[in-house]
Amino acid sequence: MIDYIDIGAVEDIPVRAARLVKTDHGCIAVFRTSSNKVYAIDDKCPHKGGPLSNGIQHDERITCPLHNWVFDLNTGRAQGADEGTVKTYDIKVVDDRIMLHRSAITTIVAAE
């Protein structure tokens, strides 16, 4: 059983940019930071649904493009006074390939 799915090369995402992975339960935003780490979180701000992949990335945080909430990419938690958490997914880099845990794209893991 392969647990991680190869979704592309690290270079497919420019530094500090993000790209989407479309799934049946919505879009997942995959971020590449300036230190070449990758993160995967729901592309949906818990505030009013802003597409987080369109925000400005700084350190390991993302600022929502709609009303500037800031989320930690590690935990998905809103920073500062704002409260909310965006779902994070298991993702890693192996030999410059981005590997997303399969549970991210199948809503019901048990059905495998």
Added chain:
Amino acid sequence: MVQRLVIIGAGMASGRLIEALIEKDADAYDITLFNAEPRGNYNRIMLSPVLSGEKTYEEIITHSDEWYVENNVTTYFGEAVTAIDKTAKTVSTKSHTVVYDKLVIATGSAPFIIPVSGKDLPGVMAYRDLDDVNKMLDACQKPNAKAIVIGGGLLGLEAAAGLKEQGMDVTVLHIMPHLMERQLDPAAGHLLRKALEDRGIRIHTEGFTKAILGEDKVDAVLLEDGTVYAADIVVMSAGIRPETRLATDLGLHVERGIVVTDGMQTSDPYIYAVGECIEHREQLYGLVAPLYDQAKVLADNLLGGDAIFQPVEISTKLKVTGCDLFSAGDFAEADDREEIVFRDAVRGVYKRLILQNDVIIGAVMYGDTADGGWFLQKIKDGEDISEIRDTLIFGPNFATGVPSDPLAAVAALPLDAEICGCNGVSKGDILAAIEGGADSLDAVKALTKASTSCGTCAGLTAQVAQIGLGDGFILPEKETICKCSDLSHDDVRKLIVSNGLKSIHDVMQSLQWNTSCGCPVCRPALNYYLVCAWPGEYVDDGQSRYINERVHANIQKDGTYSVVPRMWGGITTPDELRAIADAADKYNVPTVKVTGGQRIDLLGIEKEDLPAIWYDLNEAGMVSGQAYAKGLRTVKTCVGSDHCRFGTQDSTGLGIKLEKAMWGAWSPHKFKLAVSGCPRNCAEATCKDLGIICVDSGYQILVGGAAGMDLRETELLAQVSSEEEALELACAFYQLYREGAQYLHRPYKWIAKVGLEWIKEQCVKDLETRKALAERFHYSQTFYQVDPWEERASKGIDAFEYSPLADFTKVAAE
């Protein structure tokens, strides 16, 4: 009879001891001080700045000859004590013998000279005292002289940096795989290595010295691996050993150092020891902060008190200008320890915290050490950090959510927070000094000694002083660009131009940004400043632009986008309208709206469809209206003399010319224009950033209007008689604004700051300046007048933005 106190060694510890004694009871002892060095006490830790030439020896003397005289201290400088007789209670040098009632051994430590052949050759030296520094400085006189520094620890690297600064060719030999292994972990050691190599210092790690070669002086150093480095001098900096010889000879209890009690007493009740020569609870000390504490404790005991020495957590900073490094506590790895690491390789920043049971026990920082004191305090307090763990590594500003006020973090420190580590000065001490009458920063420093040793706490000291002195003392105030920097927008702009900084990384590195890669406030500003300063050279950083400018459309509340093609001067054609209508049909555009800017907005387009709809609009000859840009927006016009019975000039034609000249330009904020054909002003020119009202005799150029959150009427910049002049003046004004205004300031804010008079001087009265401004504008436009839609619709620029990385919707549906 007054007791006789004899002190052996005039070093940093005994200096502090004598001060403390005199301060508490000047008459308690008759003090005699011996020193092997031919001089009294100076600030040993500042030898590195003397070596590098940043300071002179005179500047680091802490106790002058007069001081000893005034305070009745009998001194024998240049006389090493050779023997102690504990029965007769005497100490002897070659030429003197002196009787004591109490004796203090403060002999510090001796540099460790590695036992290799050639170690006694002239040219081999240690790095411990002023004589060593003088020898090194002599060696630097010879052109192209070569130095080998053995030992890549704190002292060795300070020596290496100083020698390099003096023009020597310097190689550091270090036996471990990375530098300063006692204070740094491998990653920080690596960054430090890179920084030193960048300034031309050669670093040879895992370099074991086999022999020092030479006949009657040093010629070279031979390593175990066969490497030979030519050398004029060899600086041994392979560690220190407590100077215990006198105590050993005397039969005192000596382990690695002279063993003392909590009250600094040796195994002989009349003999005390203090400083680097001691061993206290199996601990040796090699930094001044604990030695100063020992000195205070000893002074108290000598005066009949019962103070005890309690070692506190100490931190280290490397005193090499430009290498910011901080370490404190314990950072070895262990199973029950966790770590938080932050690094930005590009900016050369590295931070690591070691946690055990939710308490920080160690911290290493390289490149950005601003928060060192804050972490040190947490280590000392053993504070539970589980609550702030997520943001801990970002430091106090972030963790406690008080970003903007730089003083807030300092104000929040407890009174016992240490400000000056060298001199053990707490925040409370500084505030107490101020309450006691110190009314200036200098007075605070003189009274508390804060920031008078290594000086790395100068900023912090000033900030605490500012808190204490309140209105009496104000740090030069300026509005900083954001919390990532202490510089103002204006400073940053100036430095970008004067230092030739051409990338965001350059700016952050050179101007010492205190965050690893900025924030959403400063990055867009920097990107604009660079765009403006270096047209054609600067490579725009899309990731530092707000999404609208990154994808050249306006984001909507539901994440879709709006598309507004340019309609030059508000003029359109049936063909354009047809193409817009076709596009609206083809892409199921839910809303088509006439904007307040005299053009048509297609709202509700999916991001993925943007390049396609742009392609269709491009095909019909339309380009981006930049309705999203901090740049040129619309040029509204009225029908003017072509149609209107009152029209005085061709306002529509002039508007189109202006828009054709200015489209594509980026500016600090959006820039809107309007041209009305007569003072009836149907194009609403009097509330635009730049408005033109045509009159019979020419054109009134009006500037500084707004009709958004602030309502402003324009003011007259000038009246000109020809269209050409109107165009030139408009471009010159725009350029002056582009070059001068702070990011996100509309022209009216900038005008309020610089004054309309000044602007008139620049672009109305001084025709040369006006011309130069207009020329710079047109030059810049040669790079920026490219339709961003076409680049994306036909040339594949930023294609990644508009397509998913992977699409699993179908797969899952199968």
